[in-house]
Amino acid sequence: xxxxxxxxxxxxxxxxxxxxxxxxxxxxxxxxxxxxxxxxxxxxxxxxxxxxxxxxxxxxxxxxxxxxxxxxxxx
Amino acid sequence: xxxxxxxxxxxxxxxxxxxxxxxxxxxxxxxxxxxxxxxxxxxxxxxxxxxxxxxxxxxxxxxxxxxxxxxxxxxxxxxxxxxxxxxxxxxxxxxxxxxxxxxxxxxxxxxxxxxxxxxxxxxxxxxxxxxxxxxxxxxxxxxxxxxxxxxxxxxxxxxxxxxxxxxxxxxxxxxxxxxxxxxxxxxxxxxxxxxxxxxxxxxxxxxxxxxxxxxxxxxxxxxxxxxxxxxxxxxxxxxxxxxxxxxxxxxxxxxxxxxxxxxxxxxxxxxxxxxxxxxxxxxxxxxxxxxxxxxxxxxxxxxxxxxxxxxxxxxxxxxxxxxxxxxxxxxxxxxxxxxxxxxxxxxxxxxxxxxxxxxxxxxxxxxxxxxxxxxxxxxxxxxxxxxxxxxxxxxxxxxxxxxxxxxxxxxxxxxxxxxxxxxxxxxxxxxxxxxxxxxxxxxxxxxxxxxxxxxxxxxxxxxxxxxxxxxxxxxxx
Numbered sequence: 441x442x443x444x445x446x447x448x449x450x451x452x453x454x455x456x457x458x459x460x461x462x463x464x465x466x467x468x469x470x471x472x473x474x475x476x477x478x479x480x481x482x483x484x485x486x487x488x489x490x491x492x493x494x495x496x497x498x499x500x501x502x503x504x505x506x507x508x509x510x511x512x513x514x515x
Numbered sequence: 516x517x518x519x520x521x522x523x524x525x526x527x528x529x530x531x532x533x534x535x536x537x538x539x540x541x542x543x544x545x546x547x548x549x550x551x552x553x554x555x556x557x558x559x560x561x562x563x564x565x566x567x568x569x570x571x572x573x574x575x576x577x578x579x580x581x582x583x584x585x586x587x588x589x590x591x592x593x594x595x596x597x598x599x600x601x602x603x604x605x606x607x608x609x610x611x612x613x614x615x616x617x618x619x620x621x622x623x624x625x626x627x628x629x630x631x632x633x634x635x636x637x638x639x640x641x642x643x644x645x646x647x648x649x650x651x652x653x654x655x656x657x658x659x660x661x662x663x664x665x666x667x668x669x670x671x672x673x674x675x676x677x678x679x680x681x682x683x684x685x686x687x688x689x690x691x692x693x694x695x696x697x698x699x700x701x702x703x704x705x706x707x708x709x710x711x712x713x714x715x716x717x718x719x720x721x722x723x724x725x726x727x728x729x730x731x732x733x734x735x736x737x738x739x740x741x742x743x744x745x746x747x748x749x750x751x752x753x754x755x756x757x758x759x760x761x762x763x764x765x766x767x768x769x770x771x772x773x774x775x776x777x778x779x780x781x782x783x784x785x786x787x788x789x790x791x792x793x794x795x796x797x798x799x800x801x802x803x804x805x806x807x808x809x810x811x812x813x814x815x816x817x818x819x820x821x822x823x824x825x826x827x828x829x830x831x832x833x834x835x836x837x838x839x840x841x842x843x844x845x846x847x848x849x850x851x852x853x854x855x856x857x858x859x860x861x862x863x864x865x866x867x868x869x870x871x872x873x874x875x876x877x878x879x880x881x882x883x884x885x886x887x888x889x890x891x892x893x894x895x896x897x898x899x900x901x902x903x904x905x906x907x908x909x910x911x912x913x914x915x916x917x918x919x920x921x922x923x924x925x926x927x928x929x930x931x932x933x934x935x936x937x938x939x940x941x942x943x944x945x946x947x948x949x950x951x952x953x954x955x956x957x958x959x960x961x962x963x964x965x966x967x968x969x970x971x972x973x974x975x976x977x978x979x980x981x982x983x984x985x986x987x988x989x990x991x992x
Contacts, residue, residue, distance in 0.1 A: 513791045513814075515858045515888040515908055 551580045554897040555587050558610075561892050566608070567904045568593035569817045584899050585610055596904055598884075607887060608903045625690040626721040628656020629663055630785065633677075633684060633978040636704065643972060644708040645677040645684075646670060650785065650979075651747075651938055653723055657716040663700070666935030670708040671699030677708065681978045690718035704972075725750055725760055725789075728782070728939035729767035731774040735954030742776035742843075743946065745938045746797070747981075749789030749859040761796060765840030768800045772841035778953050779843060780946065781863075782851040782938065784879060784929075785981055788858025791827065791888060791908070796840070798866045799829045804844040806870040807831045810911040812862055814888065817905070825906075829866075847874030849949045852923055855979060857883035862908055864921055869911040877923040878949050878959060884920035925952075925959040930974065932962060 559578070563569050571593040578590055588610040597606035631647040647669035652658045669677065672687045673696060688696075695717045699710025728745035744767060752759040771779070779801065795811050806829050814825040834840030848871065850864060861882050867875045888908050892901040909915035929935060929944050936943040941950060944962060951957040 511792060513888050513890050513906070514902070515788055515791045515794070515862055515885065 554584055554899060555580050555582070557894055557897055558584060558588055558899065558901060559591070561901055562588070562591045562903055564819065565817070565890070565892065565903055565905045566591070566593075567817050567887060567906060568595050569819065571595070588901065596887075607885065608889065608901075610899055610901050613893065613898055613900055625693070625718045626653070626656065626723070627658050627688075627690065627696075627716050627718050628653040628721045629658040630980045631669065632976060633681065633980075635679075635975040635977050636972055637975055638972045642679070643706075644670075645679055645977070646704065646708065647677060647684075648935070650935075650981075651727065653721055656721045657719060661714040661716055663698075663714065665937050666702075668701045668704060669698055670701050670705075670710045671697075673697050674699065684978070693717050693719060722753060723748075724763055725786075726763040726767050729770060730939055731771060731776055732941060732950065734941070734950050737954060739778065739954045740774055740776050741778045741780060741950060741953060742771040742774060743780045743782065743939060744771075745782040745785075747785050748787065749791075749793035749797075751790055751793060761793065762839075764793070764796060765800075765834060768834070768841045768843065769839070771843060776843065778847070778849065779845050780849045780851065780949050782946070783856045783860040783863070784851050784853040784945065785855060786857075786860045787855055787883075787981060788860055788862075788885065791859055791862060794859040794862045794866070795827050795830065796833050798863050799831065799833050800840055800842055801845055801848060801863070802829050802842070802867060803846060803870050804842055807842065809870070811866045813909045813911075813913065814906040815909065815915075829870075845871070847871060847876065849876045849878055849953070851927075851945050851949065852877050852879035852882050852921070853928070854880045854883065854920075855981060856880075858885040858888075861885060861917060861921060865908075865910045865914065865917060868914075876925070877921055878925045878927050878952075879923050879945065880926070880928055881920040881922050882917075884918045886915045886917050926961040927959055928962045930962070930976075 559575075559580075563572055566572065572591045578587070580587070582590065588608075589606075592606050592608055594604070596608050597604060599605055629652045630650045632650055634646050634648065636643045636646055649658075649663055649665055649667040649669065651665050652663050671677065675687075678684045678687055695715050697713055697715050699713050701709065701711045725746055725748045726744070727747050728743065731740055731742045733739070734741050746764075751757065751761050781801070791812070798811050799807070808831065809829055811827045811829045814827075816825070831842065834842060848867065852860075856879070861884070864875055864877070864882070865886075886908055887904045888906050889902045889904050892903070893899070907915050925948075927945050927948050932944045939946070941947060948959045948962075952959050
């Protein structure tokens with residue numbers, strides 16, 4: 441191994457706060473403020489362009505009023 | 516002749532009136548109202564119609580319609596849009612010039628073909644040097660051909676140290692022109708940023724298929740069959756209208772089905788989201804068969820559309836027999852996450868939960884918490900494309916309260932591992948934790964042992980290259 445074979449990381453502070461072994465829950469944020477600052481930006485994925493297609497066309501509907509096309513919805 | 520004189524008199528009179536009128540218009544007491552830029556008006560109108568928080572857009576008299584398009588767009592946004600505090604807030608809504616809309620995102624893009632994490636290596640609070648670690652290498656890319664591997668440390672670019680800020684780094688890694696670049700690599704972190712080997716690469720068009728690894732392991736003494744999918748973004752294909760990647764996804768699931776997996780591991784650690792209809796297809800293939808034709812997700816729009824109920828189904832019509840997809844009828848699923856896991860990835864987690872009830876088992880770090888969706892608006896007359904947040908997304912149970920992220924059942928990070936094995940390698944740290952847990956019930960190691968020594972160098976994450984998919988975001992304040 442090189443000079444550093446066991447690294448300390450900034451994840452430590454955050455990961456220490458994660459309750460290990462707990463079942464999946466929809467819980468609030470536990471991450472440290474410091475870690476929030478390091479957090480990445482999510483993707484808007486601006487692609488698959490269509491001029492104002494969102495209005496009017498129907499996507500897959502299921503007996504529900506469906507006023508938007510879903511083809512280009514990005515999440 | 517008489518008529519000619521009358522016409523001349525009429526013209527003279529007309530000119531006099533026009534002249535007087537002109538004097539009146541240029542009167543400094545009554546300033547001329549400047550015409551609004553039509554593009555700005557279009558942005559204003561589009562946002563007031565579609566933006567999820569349209570009721571928080573400032574009144575017209577409080578807006579500056581002389582701003583440029585980007586600044587004006589930013590002035591419309593709500594603090595509820597995006598994450599972070601005042602000094603570090605970023606918005607999910609974005610605007611960009613048309614010609615840059617799809618550059619560098621998916622399909623065919625100029626690239627070296629690797630993703631990386633950018634670190635500041637510090638010791639006792641002081642920077643030793645900056646360094647990149649390769650997270651994965653795309654097949655059939657310059658990086659793959661030169662033998663670059665996941666876990667490699669990039670110590671130098673063009674024989675210069677890695678820059679100390681993200682902007683300079685991205686300039687050093689500019690792929691907009693096919694210019695040869697020398698990368699200095701090391702397989703470990705030395706005291707100084709020295710390279711053991713060098714590779715020279717020229718960026719070229721690289722296909723980034725999100726179906727990165729699809730395989731089925733026969734694992735452990737009991738020969739447990741466990742299928743594994745590393746899925747890196749939610750994208751339909753190489754360009755608008757192309758379904759290449761959807762078909763790759765369907766084909767992968769047909770392969771899984773033929774192996775009759777007893778368990779399934781979905782690796783979303785590098786997946787920041789994308790098209791919601793891709794998430795719909797994926798979730799349809801993962802969910803219990805009994806969930807078919809039930810709700811995958813619901814959309815709630817702004818108050819102008821509050822009467823509209825809108826949803827997408829777990830729709831078996833999206834998959835067909837043979838190589839065109841398959842429903843695996845899973846009763847439980849393990850999902851590998853990280854703090855980068857976001858958006859459509861979270862919609863899959865949320866969409867499955869009502870049908871698996873506690874058996875959507877997350878292993879990794881808490882996810883981003885993006886429960887809102889955007890759409891693209893453009894007009895042939897203007898150079899801009901808008902990507903405002905237009906809806907909040909929820910699941911069958913109307914649950915959408917995960918803006919703070921999904922908490923993992925089992926904490927686990929790969930960051931500090933001595934070796935980052937390739938994704939899909941059974942020795943790869945996070946995958947191995949899940950495999951051993953499934954077959955032996957072995958407790959999941961969070962990967963943080965021996966990290967509490969005070970006098971250790973520290974790797975501080977600065978930037979991750981998969982963020983480039985979000986680089987058109989407007990940063991707040």
